Amino acid sequence: MHRRYALTLGCIAFAMVTCRGAFRGEPASDAIPHAIIALVMFAIMGGIAGAIADHLVKQDTETRYRQRVAWYRSRLEEQSAERK
Secondary structure (H helix, E strand, O other), X not given: OXXXXXXXXXXXXXXXXXXXXXXXXXXXXXXXXXXXHHHHHHHHHHHHHHHHHXXXXXXHHHHHHHHHHHHHHHHHHHHHHHHO
């Protein structure tokens, strides 16, 4: 997930800075270095944000799984107690 976030944010930043340069009438030799810097910075931020999101999703999934297993076990214990 973190790679997708990094790639997406980096590409969006690159495109936005390039478009900003085009709208201002800047030559490409001035706009591209700024766009590359923005790409790298936002790719790093996207990687960090993606890693955090990935960790949170995995943690939530594991917590829900463990709760569900505990619920099933308690139901099985209740049913076995009723049969006795």
